[in-house]
Amino acid sequence: MPAKQKITPCLWFDGNAEEAMDFYMSIFKDSKILNKTNWGKEGGTREGSLLVATFQLAGQEYIALNGGPQFKFTEAISLSIDCSTQEEVDSLTEKLTAGGGEIRPCSWVKDKFGLSWQIVPSILPEMLRDKDQKKADRVMAAMMQMYKIDIQKLKDAYNQQ
Structure with a gap:
């Protein structure tokens, strides 16, 4: 079993992390979503929508975070x-x-x-x-x-x- 990647880049999105992951996975082979966590009740109007996910592009892991509009x-x-x-x-x-x-x-x-x-x-x-x-x-x-x-x-x- 391969060792877990020690450093994983986290990409901050403004509500479109799922769209971005789908876009990137359509481009790179050996890509997949590894896990997803959705907003709970604390998310208010975001309840049920994606909060964070881990995905792979060409075997490299990334984290996608729907963090909001604060950072670009x-x-x-x-x-x-x-x-x-x-x-x-x-x-x-x-x-x-x-x-x-x-x-x-x-x-x-x-x-x-x-x-x-x-x-x-x-x-x-x-x-x-x-x-x-x-x-x-x-x-x-x-x-x-x-x-x-x-x-x-x-x-x-x-x-x-």
Whole structure:
């Protein structure tokens, strides 16, 4: 039996946690709701609606909390997604921005709930860590000009003579 995840991100929503979980689970494989707790009588008009749930996206656990309007997501925290192909970059960009999200510079996207995601091709960190600083600098310069990452353009910058 696998060990329980020690640190679990908690995502604060304003009454739409179930909608958000359904949206995210439609995008990522190996996703499911693990448990739900609904508001009791103390919830007033929220009685019976979702208070908190634990769910998995691609095997990673998260907590969704219907906490109310007091707090909003900011780009100060984002979820980074490792992508092995351009098709995966394209697909995740399209799916995560559907219904009102937006593409931001350097392949960051904000979904319709306001949560920020980094869509990162696996090859990008490898190129940025290259011992040849000129190669790494060319890749960084190319990436800084992009919204959705284009892996071939990164490779072209990396291999430029």
